[in-house]
Amino acid sequence: MMRPVLQVEGLTRRFGALIANDDVTLDLRPREVHAVIGPNGAGKSTLIAQICGGLKSDAGSIRLLGQDITHETTKNRARLGLGRTFQISSLASEDTVLQNAMLGALGAKSRPWQFFLPVLGDKNLRDHAENALRRVDLIDFADKRTGELSHGQRRQLEVAVALTLEPKVFILDEPMAGLSAEGTQLLTDLLRDLRNQAPILLVEHDMDVVFKLADRITVLDYGRVIATGSVEDIRKNPIVQRAYLGENL
Amino acid sequence: MISEKALNAILMSLLFCVPLWAWVSDEPFTITLATRAVIFALAAVGLNVALGLGGLVSLGHAVFFGIGGYAMGILAFHAQTYSPLMEWPFTISGTKLMPVIWLMAILFSGAAAFIIGLLSLRTTGVYFIMITLAFGQMFFFFAISWPAYGGEDGLSIYIRNSFPGMNTLDPIQFFGICFAILSLVLWLNVRLVKSPFGLALNAARQSSERVEAVGLDPFRLRLIALVISGMICGLAGALFADLNRFVSPTMFSWQMSGELIVFIVLGGLGRTFGPVAGATLFVVLEHALGGIGEYFLFFLGLLLLVVVLFARGGLYGIITGRADR
Numbered sequence A: 001m002m003r004p005v006l007q008v009e010g011l012t013r014r015f016g017a018l019i020a021n022d023d024v025t026l027d028l029r030p031r032e033v034h035a036v037i038g039p040n041g042a043g044k045s046t047l048i049a050q051i052c053g054g055l056k057s058d059a060g061s062i063r064l065l066g067q068d069i070t071h072e073t074t075k076n077r078a079r080l081g082l083g084r085t086f087q088i089s090s091l092a093s094e095d096t097v098l099q100n101a102m103l104g105a106l107g108a109k110s111r112p113w114q115f116f117l118p119v120l121g122d123k124n125l126r127d128h129a130e131n132a133l134r135r136v137d138l139i140d141f142a143d144k145r146t147g148e149l150s151h152g153q154r155r156q157l158e159v160a161v162a163l164t165l166e167p168k169v170f171i172l173d174e175p176m177a178g179l180s181a182e183g184t185q186l187l188t189d190l191l192r193d194l195r196n197q198a199p200i201l202l203v204e205h206d207m208d209v210v211f212k213l214a215d216r217i218t219v220l221d222y223g224r225v226i227a228t229g230s231v232e233d234i235r236k237n238p239i240v241q242r243a244y245l246g247e248n249l
Numbered sequence B: 001m002i003s004e005k006a007l008n009a010i011l012m013s014l015l016f017c018v019p020l021w022a023w024v025s026d027e028p029f030t031i032t033l034a035t036r037a038v039i040f041a042l043a044a045v046g047l048n049v050a051l052g053l054g055g056l057v058s059l060g061h062a063v064f065f066g067i068g069g070y071a072m073g074i075l076a077f078h079a080q081t082y083s084p085l086m087e088w089p090f091t092i093s094g095t096k097l098m099p100v101i102w103l104m105a106i107l108f109s110g111a112a113a114f115i116i117g118l119l120s121l122r123t124t125g126v127y128f129i130m131i132t133l134a135f136g137q138m139f140f141f142f143a144i145s146w147p148a149y150g151g152e153d154g155l156s157i158y159i160r161n162s163f164p165g166m167n168t169l170d171p172i173q174f175f176g177i178c179f180a181i182l183s184l185v186l187w188l189n190v191r192l193v194k195s196p197f198g199l200a201l202n203a204a205r206q207s208s209e210r211v212e213a214v215g216l217d218p219f220r221l222r223l224i225a226l227v228i229s230g231m232i233c234g235l236a237g238a239l240f241a242d243l244n245r246f247v248s249p250t251m252f253s254w255q256m257s258g259e260l261i262v263f264i265v266l267g268g269l270g271r272t273f274g275p276v277a278g279a280t281l282f283v284v285l286e287h288a289l290g291g292i293g294e295y296f297l298f299f300l301g302l303l304l305l306v307v308v309l310f311a312r313g314g315l316y317g318i319i320t321g322r323a324d325r
Helices: A044-052 A074-080 A097-108 A123-135 A151-164 A181-194 A207-213 A231-236 A238-243 B004-024 B028-053 B062-080 B098-120 B125-144 B171-194 B196-206 B208-213 B218-244 B254-267 B274-292 B295-310 B314-320
Strands: A006-015 A018-028 A033-037 A059-064 A082-085 A169-173 A200-203 A216-221 A224-230 B084-086
Touching: A006 A044, A018 A033, A018 A044, A018 A059, A018 A216, A018 A224, A033 A044, A033 A207, A044 A074, A044 A082, A044 A169, A044 A200, A074 A082, A074 B208, A082 A151, A097 A123, A097 A151, A097 B196, A097 B208, A123 A151, A151 A169, A151 A181, A181 A200, A181 A207, A200 A207, A207 A231, A216 A231, A216 A238, A224 A231, A224 A238, B004 B028, B004 B171, B004 B274, B004 B314, B028 B171, B028 B196, B028 B218, B028 B254, B028 B274, B062 B084, B062 B098, B062 B125, B062 B218, B062 B254, B098 B125, B098 B218, B125 B254, B171 B196, B171 B218, B196 B208, B196 B218, B208 B218, B254 B274, B254 B295, B254 B314, B274 B295, B274 B314
Parallel strands: A033 A200, A033 A216, A082 A169, A169 A200
Antiparallel strands: A006 A018, A006 A059, A216 A224
């Protein structure tokens, strides 16, 4: 078996008496799409925040390519290779599409300490940003203000910004949320292509998408991993069916 | 409706031509008013780096304005009394040379901004406002209780400081110096907004978590923004002190900080030239309505209320027909 790119071990997070995540262990192997599913409040968002650095963990460890990043800052985790998208789009909405992608490029090359020359004139950065926009089919909208994009286009831009980072791992927080059927199809195709570049940890509500894309699925319920396995394993798993009571798997 | 660029050009030409006209028709007081507007504009442009671009609502920028003022006051005071600024471990004497004074004003206000930023930028929102206000009050009361430099009464400087090759006592020449500095700073500011740093700082204002997620440090971006902002305010403070040939603790007052914010809001938040429009309008109103005494502030408050409620883009928004950025 190939060495996992991302290893999460025994990750725990409490909010007072409430245990949001309890001893969560999962890993992400090269080229795979590993989906994390679970009912609302299962701890998916907490898990993402713990992995990406927004929330400290009470116990457990996170390793990226063998390196312990449990206590790194959010910024350093991004630099080390975590490329994430946000569930609630957090793009700079007053800026243009290209500027948002340029920000990613700027971060990737960690070169914001330049105060005089126009950033859009930096051919290197610009090519980098435009390539990412081309990958997600947004190049024709490069000069549009991000706030004027459709919801689906904003999702695509989220992915583009993550792409500019050339990450070792993609962490996608409900990328399909609120998308039309058409938009979902578009993004599904994009993610299928993306996995060749880096493995994807996919938190997603849309079961069709998960079953289409995922190689493995981890099911969270009340902050615990109740099952991990292939798509077939999870479909058949009786515990999972109970957790998703009423939902037809 | 005219474009923002055209409005910038009109504004700057007006600001330049009115004093020129006043000079031709021998009305030095108008030149002084214009110089006051230019200096306030410079300070507000400085604050705008932090507020407009960085989203940092600081109610303590008078600190930097005051430090600039006292840098001038202290250096010139020692020069005019022929007493050294310090004797140990080496002697430093005062100076009447503007470029040296400006450099000191910029250095000290930048250093103050760095320290204040280190402490205050850990907070956001209303806490940030309160912390910066607290720093402002600290400096204010320190200046009041520092008898060596006039304490509450302030410091008078008898003769305006000098600039090589120019007669700074001539109002139009001093105006020229101030106007040139404002133009230079505005030009640098335009470049800054478009630079990589400007892009990153602007993004940090809109979404801190996004900036972190691409591996940049919003804290550091804001700290640098605050330092740049403080330096510009410090330079403006030194010029303001030279305009009045007088420095007093009121330069540190929180009203001063508030006025700087008012200039930006009046002119139009998030526009590079907005503070210039706001400061000019303020000085014009102050002069036109000054005759009615304290009531001036009442009308200013009313105007501000109207702008905030009905014309969010300030003067720039009204004239260019675009509500915001």
